[in-house]
Amino acid sequence: MSAVSMVPLAMPALVPLDIAALAVLVCLAIGAVLLALGSLVPATAPQARPLWPVYGTELVIVGGGLGPFVAGGLVLSLALAGLATRVAYEAVSVAWRRHLSAGGTAGTARLAGEVLLFPGLPLALFVAAGVEPANAGVLVLAFLLVETYDSYALFGGKLFGRHPAFPRLSPRKTVEGLAIGAAMLALTAAISGPLLLGWSLGLSLAAAGVIAVAAVVGDLAGSRLKRASGVKDYPQVLPRQGGLLDIVDAWLIAGPALVALLRLAS
Numbered sequence: 001m002s003a004v005s006m007v008p009l010a011m012p013a014l015v016p017l018d019i020a021a022l023a024v025l026v027c028l029a030i031g032a033v034l035l036a037l038g039s040l041v042p043a044t045a046p047q048a049r050p051l052w053p054v055y056g057t058e059l060v061i062v063g064g065g066l067g068p069f070v071a072g073g074l075v076l077s078l079a080l081a082g083l084a085t086r087v088a089y090e091a092v093s094v095a096w097r098r099h100l101s102a103g104g105t106a107g108t109a110r111l112a113g114e115v116l117l118f119p120g121l122p123l124a125l126f127v128a129a130g131v132e133p134a135n136a137g138v139l140v141l142a143f144l145l146v147e148t149y150d151s152y153a154l155f156g157g158k159l160f161g162r163h164p165a166f167p168r169l170s171p172r173k174t175v176e177g178l179a180i181g182a183a184m185l186a187l188t189a190a191i192s193g194p195l196l197l198g199w200s201l202g203l204s205l206a207a208a209g210v211i212a213v214a215a216v217v218g219d220l221a222g223s224r225l226k227r228a229s230g231v232k233d234y235p236q237v238l239p240r241q242g243g244l245l246d247i248v249d250a251w252l253i254a255g256p257a258l259v260a261l262l263r264l265a266s
Helices: 017-040 045-071 073-101 108-130 133-160 175-197 201-229 244-265
Strands: 164-166 170-174
Touching: 017 045, 017 133, 017 175, 045 073, 045 133, 045 244, 073 108, 073 201, 073 244, 108 133, 108 201, 108 244, 133 170, 133 175, 133 201, 133 244, 164 175, 170 175, 170 201, 175 201, 201 244
Parallel strands: none
Antiparallel strands: 164 170
């Protein structure tokens, strides 16, 4: 057997990282243009101008999420280690507050089990997927799709939301908003999947469905841990965003879920 044949072949990328990164940057640019136009129109300026700080925070989030995957290597490894450490700290600190508020009577084993179930298990799957270079583009794409879905759902909820979907865990989510978010995400995937990635229509719609479900599950799982502990946000890392787990809760589930779907499809 030749020496060349004994060298393990690198796993091919499921989604080209450059395409996924470019898509994220294009969406940011479109958002900036729309926000600028809204800030210039007198009718919408009062609502649009206060959103610039939020947009600035979003740039920081995108840079922190996209940069390590583009850099790869040691930078990505350190970023994943930092992510795991910070998320674990936030989850444990919130769970421990719940333990103390109950006078130390809250079951330690039960609390540990809840933290291991979320965010522990999704975090482990995310880090495992992240260390494989072939998954970088998929995880970046999952981030973009989660943000797209959340934006559609928020916009739809503000316009048409009437019925709360999860009154106790996430009062601001409405049935109408979630439905509009899922429909618009499916439409976006049906157009962009075949055109940009060469996916079939079925795979594109399946990816949209996985992202929509995973995003909601991740958000509700993160909210449940906070509500049970009587806190609004995890320990803050960014203004207006709360903790790192507030930012990545949906991504932790959506990323590995999309990787699994594309592995099965390939």
